[in-house]
Amino acid sequence: MVIEVHDLVKTFNGTTAVDRLSFTAGRGEILGLLGPNGAGKTTAIQMLLGIIEPTAGSIHVFGKNIATHRQDILQRLNFSSAYVSLPQNLRVMDNLRVFAGIYGVANWREKSMELLRLFEIDGLAARKTGQLSSGESTRLHLCKALLNDPELLLLDEPTASLDPDIADKVRKLLRRIQRERGITVLYTSHNMREIEEICDRVIFLHHGRKMAEGPPRDVIAKFNQQSLEQVFIRIVRDGELQSSEQKPAQ
Amino acid sequence: MNLRRITALLLRYLLLYRQSWTRIMEIFFWPVMDLLVWGFLTSYLLQVGSSQVPALITFLIGSMIFWDLLYRAQQSVTISFLEDVWARNLLNIFVAPVTIGEFLTATFALGIIKVLVNGLVLALLAWALYAFNIFQLGFTLIPFVLSLMLMGWAMGMVTVALIMRWGHAAEALAWGIPFLVQPLSAVFYPVSVLPVWLHPIAWALPSTYVFEGMRQVLATGQAPWRMFWWSLGLNLVYLIASGVFFRHIFGIVRQKGLLAKLGME
Numbered sequence: 001m002v003i004e005v006h007d008l009v010k011t012f013n014g015t016t017a018v019d020r021l022s023f024t025a026g027r028g029e030i031l032g033l034l035g036p037n038g039a040g041k042t043t044a045i046q047m048l049l050g051i052i053e054p055t056a057g058s059i060h061v062f063g064k065n066i067a068t069h070r071q072d073i074l075q076r077l078n079f080s081s082a083y084v085s086l087p088q089n090l091r092v093m094d095n096l097r098v099f100a101g102i103y104g105v106a107n108w109r110e111k112s113m114e115l116l117r118l119f120e121i122d123g124l125a126a127r128k129t130g131q132l133s134s135g136e137s138t139r140l141h142l143c144k145a146l147l148n149d150p151e152l153l154l155l156d157e158p159t160a161s162l163d164p165d166i167a168d169k170v171r172k173l174l175r176r177i178q179r180e181r182g183i184t185v186l187y188t189s190h191n192m193r194e195i196e197e198i199c200d201r202v203i204f205l206h207h208g209r210k211m212a213e214g215p216p217r218d219v220i221a222k223f224n225q226q227s228l229e230q231v232f233i234r235i236v237r238d239g240e241l242q243s244s245e246q247k248p249a250q
Numbered sequence: 251m252n253l254r255r256i257t258a259l260l261l262r263y264l265l266l267y268r269q270s271w272t273r274i275m276e277i278f279f280w281p282v283m284d285l286l287v288w289g290f291l292t293s294y295l296l297q298v299g300s301s302q303v304p305a306l307i308t309f310l311i312g313s314m315i316f317w318d319l320l321y322r323a324q325q326s327v328t329i330s331f332l333e334d335v336w337a338r339n340l341l342n343i344f345v346a347p348v349t350i351g352e353f354l355t356a357t358f359a360l361g362i363i364k365v366l367v368n369g370l371v372l373a374l375l376a377w378a379l380y381a382f383n384i385f386q387l388g389f390t391l392i393p394f395v396l397s398l399m400l401m402g403w404a405m406g407m408v409t410v411a412l413i414m415r416w417g418h419a420a421e422a423l424a425w426g427i428p429f430l431v432q433p434l435s436a437v438f439y440p441v442s443v444l445p446v447w448l449h450p451i452a453w454a455l456p457s458t459y460v461f462e463g464m465r466q467v468l469a470t471g472q473a474p475w476r477m478f479w480w481s482l483g484l485n486l487v488y489l490i491a492s493g494v495f496f497r498h499i500f501g502i503v504r505q506k507g508l509l510a511k512l513g514m515e
C-alpha cells in the first residue's frame with residue numbers, strides 16, 4: 001500500500017476537523033477526497049505531508065511512518081494546490097531549477113523543459129512567474145510537482161483556476177502519467193464531474209468523518225442517485241445520516 | 251544537513267536579487283543613509299570644535315557599521331523567511347525534504363554574503379567620505395564581526411519563530427527586535443554610561459562585548475580577546491537556546507496547523 005491511514009483524528013482547540021479517518025491507497029490508484037467546505041480534506045492532506053501533527057491515529061506512506069520518516073517520504077512524493085504558488089519574481093525556469101536542486105534532480109534543464117512542454121507552457125520558460133495567468137501558474141506548479149518523479153502526488157484542488165479545455169487536458173495528462181508510471185494520486189476537487197472522470201475510487205468526508213467510499217459508479221448506485229453531484233448534495237443535506245447505515249466499503 | 255539542498259535554497263535567494271533592482275537597492279539603502287547621517291553629524295561636531303571629537307568620530311562610525319552588520323544578520327534570516335511567506339512559497343519548501351536546519355543554514359549563508367558585500371561598501375564609503383580606514387586596524391575586528399553575526403542569527407531565529415506562531419501580528423517584530431537590545435548593548439556609548447542596575451543585563455548580551463571590544467580596538471589598536479571570547483561563548487549559548495526555542499515553536503505550529511495559514515490572514 002502507498003498510503004495507509006488508520007483512525008486519524010485532528011482537533012483544533014475543540015473542533016474536530018478529521019474524525020477517526022481510515023483509508024488506504026494502492027499503487028497507481030487515483031483516489032478522490034470529496035466533501036463540502038470544511039469537511040477536513042485539506043487537513044487530512046497536510047497531515048499526510050507532515051506539516052500538521054495528528055491528534056491521534058497513524059499515517060504510513062510507502063510503508064513508513066510519517067512521524068519518524070518524514071524526510072524519506074517527502075523525497076518520494078510531491079504536492080500541488082491552488083493555495084500555494086512559486087516566487088513571482090523568479091523566472092519560470094529559475095523556479096524549476098531551485099526545486100530541482102532541492103529534490104536533487106539530475107539534468108534539471110532537460111527535465112524542466114520536458115515538463116513545461118508536457119503542460120504546453122514551454123513558451124513561457126523565460127518569463128517571470130508573476131506574469132503568468134492563474135491557469136498558467138497552476139500548470140507550472142504541476143510541473144514543479146512532477147520534477148522529482150514522485151510515486152505519490154497529493155493534489156489539493158489543483159484544477160481550481162483552469163479553463164475547461166486546459167482542465168480537461170490536465171486531467172488526461174494526469175491519467176496518462178498515472179498509467180505510464182504507476183503514480184498514486186490523492187485528489188481533492190469540488191468539481192464532481194471531474195472526480196467521476198478521473199478517480200478510480202472516492203472517499204466522501206463530512207465533518208471529518210468518512211461517509212462513503214468506493215468507485216464513483218458504486219457510490220452513485222449505493223445512494224440511488226444519477227451522479228456524484230447528487231450524492232454530494234444528498235450527503236450534505238442529510239448530514240446527520242449515520243455513517244453506520246451506509247456500511248462504507250473498505 | 252545536505253549541502254545540495256542548502257545550495258538550492260541559497261540559489262533561490264540569490265536569483266531573487268538578480269531579478270530585482272529594488273532588492274539590491276534595499277541591501278544598501280539604510281546602511282548608506284546611516285553612514286551619511288552619522289558621518290556628517292560627526293563632521294559637524296568636528297567643526298563646532300570639541301576636544302574629544304576625533305575619537306568620537308571613529309567611535310560613532312565604527313558603531314554605526316557594526317550595528318548595521320548585526321541588523322543585517324538578523325534581517326537576512328527574517329526577510330528570507332518572510333519572502334517565502336509573501337510569495338506563498340513556504341509550503342512548497344516545507345513539503346519538500348528540507349530540514350529546518352537546512353532552511354536556516356541557507357538564510358545564514360545569505361546573511362554572510364550580504365554582510366560581506368555591505369561591509370565592503372560601507373568601508374569604502376567611510377574611507378572615501380570621512381577618511382575612516384577600517385582596514386588600517388588590521389583584521390583584528392573580523393572575529394568581532396563574526397561574533398556579531400552569530401548574535402544576528404540567534405535573533406533572526408527567534409523572530410522567525412514568533413512570526414510562525416503569531417503571523418502578521420508579529421511581522422513588525424521582524425524590523426523591531428534588534429532595537430530591543432540596542433540601548434543595552436552599549437552600541438554608541440560604553441556600558442559605564444548605563445545605570446548600575448542595568449549593567450548585569452548589558453553584560454549578559456554578547457553584543458555588549460563586541461561593541462566595547464570594537465571601541466578598544468579603535469582606541470588602542472589592541473584587541474581585547476577576553477571580550478571576544480566572552481561574546482563568542484555567550485553567542486553559542488544564545489544560538490543553542492534559540493534553536494531549542496525554534497524547535498519548540500515549530501512543534502506548536504504543526505499542532506495548530508499554522509504553517510499553511512501563514513500569509514493568508
Ligand SMILES: Nc1ncnc2c1ncn2[C@@H]1O[C@H](COP(=O)(O)OP(=O)(O)OP(=O)(O)O)[C@@H](O)[C@H]1O
Binds near residue numbers: 040
Ligand atoms: N489551523 C486551523 N486552526 C483551526 N481550525 C482549523 C484549522 N485548519 C482547519 N480548521 C478547521 O477544520 C475544519 C476542516 O478544514 P479543512 O481546511 O480541512 O476543510 P476542507 O475540506 O479542505 O474545506 P474546503 O473545501 O473549504 O477547502 C474546518 O472546520 C476548519 O475551520
Ligand SMILES: [Mg+2]
Binds near residue numbers: 041156
Ligand atoms: Mg481545502
